[in-house]
Structure formats: C-alpha cells, structure tokens
Amino acid sequence: MSNQQKHWEKTRGLLFITLAIWFVFSIGIFLFGAEMNEVTGPFGYPWTYWFTCQGSLGAFVILIFWFANRQEKIDEEFGFSEREDE
Amino acid sequence: MKGNFIDNLPKVYGIYTGGFIGFIIIMAIAEQMGMSAKAIGIAFVAFTVFIYALIGWLSRTAQADAYYVAGRQVPTVFNGMATAADWMSGASFVAMAGGIYFKGYGYMALLVGWTGGYVLVASLLAPYLRKFGCYTVPDFIGTRYGGNLARFSAVVVLTVASFTYVTAQINATGTIASVALDIPFQYAVYVGLISILLCSMLGGMRGVTWTQVAQYIVLIIAYLLPVFWISNKMGAGFFPHFMLADEVARIGELEQQFGFVKNAAADLKTVPKGLAGITKAHSAVNATPWAFISLALAMMMGTASLPHVMMRYFTTPSVKAARKSVGWSLFFIFLLYSSAPMLATLSKLSLIDPNLSTGIIGKTFAEVEAIDWYQNWNQANLMFISDFNGNGTLELNEFFMGGKAVVLATPEIAGLPYVISGLVAAGGMAAAMSTADGLILAIANAISHDVYYKIIDPKAETAKRLLVARVLLVIIGFAGATIAAMEIQGILGSVIWAFDFAMSGLFFPLVLGVWWKRANRQGAIAGMLGGLAAGTWYLVWVRTGGSGFLGITQLTFGIFGSAVSLIAMVVVSLMTAEPDKATQKMVDDVRVPSGKSILGKSH
Numbered sequence: 026m027s028n029q030q031k032h033w034e035k036t037r038g039l040l041f042i043t044l045a046i047w048f049v050f051s052i053g054i055f056l057f058g059a060e061m062n063e064v065t066g067p068f069g070y071p072w073t074y075w076f077t078c079q080g081s082l083g084a085f086v087i088l089i090f091w092f093a094n095r096q097e098k099i100d101e102e103f104g105f106s107e108r109e110d111e
Numbered sequence: 112m113k114g115n116f117i118d119n120l121p122k123v124y125g126i127y128t129g130g131f132i133g134f135i136i137i138m139a140i141a142e143q144m145g146m147s148a149k150a151i152g153i154a155f156v157a158f159t160v161f162i163y164a165l166i167g168w169l170s171r172t173a174q175a176d177a178y179y180v181a182g183r184q185v186p187t188v189f190n191g192m193a194t195a196a197d198w199m200s201g202a203s204f205v206a207m208a209g210g211i212y213f214k215g216y217g218y219m220a221l222l223v224g225w226t227g228g229y230v231l232v233a234s235l236l237a238p239y240l241r242k243f244g245c246y247t248v249p250d251f252i253g254t255r256y257g258g259n260l261a262r263f264s265a266v267v268v269l270t271v272a273s274f275t276y277v278t279a280q281i282n283a284t285g286t287i288a289s290v291a292l293d294i295p296f297q298y299a300v301y302v303g304l305i306s307i308l309l310c311s312m313l314g315g316m317r318g319v320t321w322t323q324v325a326q327y328i329v330l331i332i333a334y335l336l337p338v339f340w341i342s343n344k345m346g347a348g349f350f351p352h353f354m355l356a357d358e359v360a361r362i363g364e365l366e367q368q369f370g371f372v373k374n375a376a377a378d379l380k381t382v383p384k385g386l387a388g389i390t391k392a393h394s395a396v397n398a399t400p401w402a403f404i405s406l407a408l409a410m411m412m413g414t415a416s417l418p419h420v421m422m423r424y425f426t427t428p429s430v431k432a433a434r435k436s437v438g439w440s441l442f443f444i445f446l447l448y449s450s451a452p453m454l455a456t457l458s459k460l461s462l463i464d465p466n467l468s469t470g471i472i473g474k475t476f477a478e479v480e481a482i483d484w485y486q487n488w489n490q491a492n493l494m495f496i497s498d499f500n501g502n503g504t505l506e507l508n509e510f511f512m513g514g515k516a517v518v519l520a521t522p523e524i525a526g527l528p529y530v531i532s533g534l535v536a537a538g539g540m541a542a543a544m545s546t547a548d549g550l551i552l553a554i555a556n557a558i559s560h561d562v563y564y565k566i567i568d569p570k571a572e573t574a575k576r577l578l579v580a581r582v583l584l585v586i587i588g589f590a591g592a593t594i595a596a597m598e599i600q601g602i603l604g605s606v607i608w609a610f611d612f613a614m615s616g617l618f619f620p621l622v623l624g625v626w627w628k629r630a631n632r633q634g635a636i637a638g639m640l641g642g643l644a645a646g647t648w649y650l651v652w653v654r655t656g657g658s659g660f661l662g663i664t665q666l667t668f669g670i671f672g673s674a675v676s677l678i679a680m681v682v683v684s685l686m687t688a689e690p691d692k693a694t695q696k697m698v699d700d701v702r703v704p705s706g707k708s709i710l711g712k713s714h
Contacts, residue, residue: 033702043234051227051411055403058216059396069356074394077219078452079352082226082445089233089438096238097431105703107429 032103039099043092050081050088117184124189127162128328134158135332139530148529152291155533156540159329160306163322163544170314170321175573178315178580179246179556181426185320190432191439193320194423196327198225198440199447200276201283201543202606204330207448209514210603211455215391217398221607222448224407226441228414233437236415237424239625239701241433244708245425247553248418248617249561252639254710255624256632257694259566264639266557268616269418271643273550274591276417276609280547281307281588281595284540290491291536297596303544304592311548312581315556319548320426326541331446333538338450341457341525345467351453358460362393365463369472369507378499386495386511393459401662409667413610416617418557419549430704458521463507469524475504484523488516514603551591555583607666608650615646615672619680627684628698634684641679646672 026034054061058073066072067080100106116123138151176182185193203225210218245251248269253262284303289296310322338351348354371390382388391397414420423440424433465473471482476498479485488494493513496505512520518539522531559580564571571579620638623630649668653659663671689695697709 029699029703036702040234043230047227047230047234051223051230051407052404055220055223055407056400058398058400058403062394062396068353070359071394073396074216074359077216077223079449081223082449085226085230086438086441086445088230089441090435092230092234093431093434093438096434100431100704105705107431107704 028103029105032099032105035099035102036096039092039095043088046088047085050076050084054081117186120186120189124324124328127325128332131159131329131332135530135534138533139528142528142530148532149293151529151533152536153293155537156288156291159537159541160309160544163325163541164306164309166322166325167310167312167314167318170318172314172317173574173577175246175576177317178577179425179560180422181315181317181320183426184428185426187427187432187436188439189324190320190423190427190436191443192327193323194420194436194440195443195447196323196330196541196545197319197423197549198420198444198546199330199542200280200546200606201287201539202279202603203447203451204334204539204542205283205287205515205518206603208451208454208458209517211452212459212517213387213389213391213514214397215393216396217391217402219452220398220403220406221410222451224410225414226444226448227407228411229437229441229444231411231415232420232424233434235622236421236625237437238430238434238704240421240621241424241427242430242701242704242708244710246560246710247557248421248621249557250565250710251624252620252635253561253565255694255697256620256630256635256690258632261632261635261639262561262565264636265617265620266561268613268639268643269557270554272417272609272613272616273419273554274587275605275612276419277547277550277554277587277591278594279603279605279609280543280550281591283543284547285592285595287536287540287543291533291540300592300596303540303547304588306540307544307547307551308585308588310544311552312584315577315580316422316426316552319552320423322548323545326545327443330538330541330545331443333534333541334447334454335450337522337527337531337535338454338457340527340531341461341521342453344525344527345457345461347457347460351457352449355453355456358456359394361464362456362460363395365472366392366507369463372506372508374499374508378497381497382511383492383495386493386513388508388511389459389463390508393456399662405662405667405670409614409669410607410610412614412618412673413669416613416621417610418613418617419546419553421621422553422556423549454521455517458517458524461521461525462510469526472505472507472510479505484520487523488512488520493520547591551584551588554587555580558587559583604666611646611650611667611669611672612643614669615676616640616643618642618673619677623680625698625701628695629684629689630680631684631687631690631694633687634680634682637683638676638680642672642676645675 054076062071062073064072066075172178240251243251249262249265252265285296285300288302289299311319342348342351347358427433427436461469463472464470471479493516495511499509563579564576616639620635646668649671650665653665
C-alpha cells in the first residue's frame with residue numbers, strides 16, 4: 026500500500042471516530058431526552074436541558090479542535106503537511 | 112504595507128474594540144445629561160454603520176484574488192470571528208432567545224443543529240475545498256465533476272438557498288433601521304441595503320472579511336453585556352451560564368403553580384398577530400425524540416451545504432489553518448448561542464415571578480397598565496394583556512408577547528439604562544448586515560465567476576470580471592430588498608427553509624466529491640437537481656395541505672430532499688462510466704494537504 030493510501034486510511038479512521046462522537050452529542054443523547062432530563066446534571070441543571078443549552082455545543086467546539094490536531098499529526102506522520110512557503 | 116496590516120490585526124481590532132467601548136461610555140454619560148432615547152438609538156446605528164462603510168472603503172481592491180478570497184491570507188482566529196458574524200444572522204440575534212422563551216426544548220434543537228453542523232464542515236469539507244483552491248462553491252463542483260451543466264446546477268441550488276436566506280436578512284436590517292432611525296419600513300429596507308453594499312462592493316471578500324470581524328465585536332458585546340448585567344442585577348448569579356439552575360427550577364415551580372391554561376379560540380382571536388403566550392414548559396422535554404433530532408439533523412447538514420459559510424474557509428492561508436479556523440468559528444458562535452437560553456430564562460423569570468419587583472403575573476390589570484415599559488412595548492405592538500376570565504388579576508395565560516421582545520425589551524424591563532437598548536439595536540444591525548453581506552457576495556460571485564467568466568466569456572479580463580461582479584452585487588441586493596419590502600414571510604421560517612434547500616441540493620454532491628472517487632458528473636447533476644426538485648416538491652405539497660410522511664414537516668423538508676439526492680447520485684453514478692484518470696488523480700491530490708492547489712492562484 027502506498028504512503029498516500031495509508032494516509033487516507035488513517036484520515037478516514039479519524040473521520041469515523043469524529044462522526045461517532047458527533048453522533049452521540051447531536052443525536053444519541055436526544056434519543057433519551059425525556060429519561061435523562063429527570064436527573065440533575067452539571068451546575069444543577071437538568072441533564073438534557075443542560076446539553077441543549079451548553080453541553081453539546083461546548084462538546085462540538087472541543088471536538089473540532091481535537092480533530093484538527095489529530096489530523097495534523099496524521100499529515101505529519103506521512104509527510105503530507107504543508108510547508109510554510111506554499 | 113499589506114503584510115504589515117495582517118501582522119497588526121490584533122492591535123487594529125484592539126484599538127477598535129476600545130474605541131467602541133469608549134463610545135458606549137460617552138453615550139451613557141450623554142444619557143445622564145439628558146440625551147433623548149431616540150437620539151441615542153440613531154447615534155448607535157449611524158456610528159457603527161459609518162465605521163463599517165469606512166472599513167469597506169479602505170479594503171477596496173482591483174485584484175481577482177483579493178476580491179474573491181481576500182487574498183487567502185486571513186489568519187485563523189480572525190477568520191473565525193468573521194465566520195461567526197457571517198453565520199449569526201438577525202434571526203440568531205433577535206429571534207432566537209424569543210423562540211427558546213416560548214417553545215423551550217423543542218426549539219433548542221436549532222441550537223444543537225446550528226453548532227453541530229460545524230463538525231461536519233471541519234471533518235468532511237472545509238480543508239479539502241481549501242486545498243482545491245476554488246473561488247466559489249460551484250467552482251469546486253464544476254472542476255471536480257467537469258462540464259458546464261454541473262457547474263450551472265450548483266449555481267442554481269446556491270442561488271435558491273442563499274436568496275431565500277438573504278431576503279430575511281435584508282428584512283431584519285430594515286426592521287432595526289426603521290425602529291432605530293424612526294423611518295417607515297419600506298424606506299428603511301433600502302437604508303439597510305445601502306449599508307450592506309457599502310461593505311462589500313469595493314472590496315469584495317476582502318471588504319466583507321474585515322467588516323465582519325468589526326461586526327462580530329459589536330454584536331457579541333451587545334449580546335453578552337445585557338445578559339451579564341441583568342443576571343447580576345437580579346441577584347441570579349455573577350456568571351449566568353453556571354449559576355441559573357435555581358432560576359430554571361423556579362420557573363418549573365411557577366409553571367406548576369400557575370398551570371398552562373388553554374385559552375378559548377374566540378379569546379385568542381383578540382390577541383394581535385405575531386404575539387404569543389407561554390404555553391410550553393421551560394426546561395422539560397416537550398418534543399418527541401424524532402421531532403428534535405430531525406430538525407437538528409436538517410440544520411446540521413444545511414450548515415455544511417451553505418455556500419456563504421463554506422467560502423469563508425477559502426480565505427485562510429493554508430489547509431491546516433482552514434481546519435483550526437472552523438474550531439474558532441464555532442467557539443465564537445458558542446459564546447452567543449450558549450447565552451441565548453440564559454437570556455430567555457432571565458427574561459421569563461423577571462416577568463412571571465410574583466416575588467420579583469418586575470414580575471407582572473398576579474398583579475391587577477390597572478397596576479400592569481400603569482408600568483412605563485408595558486405601555487411602550489404595548490404601543491410597539493410587542494406586548495398585550497387581556498382579562499379573559501374577568502377576575503381583574505393577570506394570569507399566565509393572559510399575557511402575550513412578541514418573540515423579538517425577549518432580546519429588545521428585557522434590558523428595559525430589568526431597569527437597565529437606555530444606552531443598552533441602543534447597543535442592542537446596533538448589535539442586531541451588525542448581525543443582520545454581516546450575514547446579508549456574505550450571502551449577497553456568495554450569489555454575485557457564483558454568477559460572475561461561474562456563469563459569466565467560466566461559461567459565457569472565459570477570455571474576460573480581470574477588470575471586466577470584477578465590474579460584472581459588482582454590478583451583479585447591486586442587482587441582487589436590490590432584488591432582495593424589493594422582495595423583503597413586500598414582507599411575504601417571517602424571518603425565522605425563511606432562514607430554516609434556506610438550510611433545507613441547501614442540504615437538498617448540495618450536501619451529497621459536495622461530500623461525495625471528496626469522499627467517493629467513483630462519483631461522476633451524471634450522478635452529481637442528478638443529485639443536485641433531483642434533490643432540489645424533490646425538496647421543493649415536498650415543501651409545496653405540505654404547504655398546500657399535504658399530510659407529509661415520517662414526521663417530516665415544512666421545516667425539515669431537506670431530509671427528504673437530501674435522501675432523494677443521495678439515492679439519485681449513487682444510482683446514476685453507478686449506472687454510468689467512472690470518472691477518468693485525471694479526475695481520480697485530482698481527488699487523490701485534494702485528499703493531502705501538501706502540494707499545489709488544484710486550481711491556480713488566479714484562475
């Protein structure tokens with residue numbers, strides 16, 4: 026397998042992990058919205074309510090930065106990161 | 112000099128922010144010295160619009176590269192701010208907290224949808240489209256799939272989605288300008304339009320970028336300052352985001368105590384149009400999982416298909432920067448979106464809690480009618496009370512308010528000085544202008560670059576291309592304003608439709624263009640046109656009395672449209688020949704950040 030194919034395989038792997046986490050915070054939680062809202066969550070808000078107000082939103086921010094760093098590492102590993110002068 | 116400007120950005124915008132805060136303080140002092148509320152409103156809107164116009168003039172350019180993609184040198188964090196302003200429209204600013212106030216959990220699917228979509232943007236599209244080196248979104252479609260028909264189809268989808276969106280934004284600038292400057296809406300729409308064009312016409316994307324950063328700073332100060340101030344003033348907590356749990360619980364208690372009494376249809380007829388009462392629980396789950404998830408999903412996929420957002424990531428210096436920049440965009444959006452539910456909570460509690468001095472529920476009608484702010488907002492047609500049961504005291508089901516009032520009136524209800532209301536008007540104007548700018552530019556650029564230059568006259572010189580782009584900008588702006596002046600549809604409804612149109616036609620053709628090498632021209636055309644047609648058909652069908660299926664409503668018709676788009680694209684691609692070697696090589700090149708971009712620096 027060529028260097029480029031390996032790079033793409035890893036990139037795709039990272040995509041699936043990223044989308045899986047995204048799925049949990051954007052869809053998974055809200056499948057059980059009513060049940061989870063009975064429980065008191067962070068800062069004393071009901072769980073589901075907190076996720077819709079802040080939790081999921083914040084998770085997405087962190088997820089994107091995490092994804093960007095991981096992808097940079099993958100690009101470096103296979104020598105595909107950009108040179109500064111490009 | 113140019114390099115200097117980029118290096119000095121933190122300083123330039125630091126001084127700008129300081130200057131704006133200074134202006135707020137001067138206005139606050141002027142208010143104490145007796146400056147009228149109306150004069151303060153005019154000063155806020157006029158001053159900020161003047162600054163944007165100045166930035167637009169300073170960013171004027173005659174180079175295609177600067178006009179279309181701001182010279183591809185916008186630093187990550189600043190592009191994040193510009194995207195956040197581009198993204199957060201008049202609807203986010205003025206209507207969102209109101210929606211949460213009235214509809215609670217079911218409405219908050221929009222919060223999740225309008226943020227979660229950025230994960231898709233970052234992981235599926237933005238870095239790859241940046242590597243491609245395109246000027247516009249149809250530029251990518253046209254080059255990846257080849258052929259004028261594919262390019263043209265993308266322009267059609269882009270225009271339908273963005274135009275639906277832009278009329279709503281021009282409408283919002285008109286509403287704010289008409290209130291702040293006290294002129295009739297029909298003229299205010301054109302005042303708004305001229306302000307918008309001042310930012311974008313001379314400098315194209317470069318002008319829009321630097322005005323959007325300036326607009327972000329104004330709108331975020333205008334949104335956060337009142338939220339923090341009100342929270343502190345009410346004693347609800349120094350930092351509302353972490354400290355409002357008691358208030359949320361208290362609202363739940365009051366809801367139990369008052370109960371949601373259903374009003375008779377005849378009584379409701381007497382309530383002015385556009386006003387609503389509190390009929391849904393504030394923090395309880397009041398929507399089925401599918402209703403919530405389908406709306407969130409439609410908004411997320413729509414986010415990843417809207418061209419005015421995508422093209423912001425064409426302006427970063429590198430692929431790496433494009434990825435990081437998506438993160439910064441969402442961070443800046445998060446600051447406002449996470450505050451909207453807090454504002455809704457503070458607003459609702461201050462109105463309904465009888466233990467607070469501002470609470471009006473349980474007071475007599477004579478008492479409420481004597482309150483200054485009630486009289487003002489009742490006159491502005493945003494508040495209404497009526498004694499349905501004739502007992503003389505105001506009940507929860509007898510109080511009605513317009514959605515905009517949550518953002519616009521809460522500062523006044525909480526007893527903040529008028530200078531804050533002027534600031535909020537300037538913030539709303541900034542939010543609506545920045546989004547309208549991005550959208551008009553997206554449409555004008557697609558038509559000037561993809562239709563005029565790439566299809567009609569490929570030999571046109573730069574000067575002529577940019578002239579065409581500017582003429583189109585003005586034409587599209589005026590067309591948008593003319594439709595906005597007719598006031599056909601509400602702001603929020605048409606915004607949501609724009610997302611559905613975009614996802615119906617563009618989501619899969621864009622994503623599969625990068626992630627599926629086998630996708631070919633015929634498939635992409637079928638996907639774009641089939642998806643758009645199916646989505647439009649569903650919308651018309653439901654609007655004209657159709658029952659719909661699978662719980663897909665007129666707000667989520669994009670789910671149906673994009674499903675048709677996906678199927679059409681895959682089936683047609685597999686039935687026709689696979690793309691040629693050169694195209695496959697191109698896809699391989701797009702997938703790695705290093706190396707030359709697919710399209711040349713100036714194309």
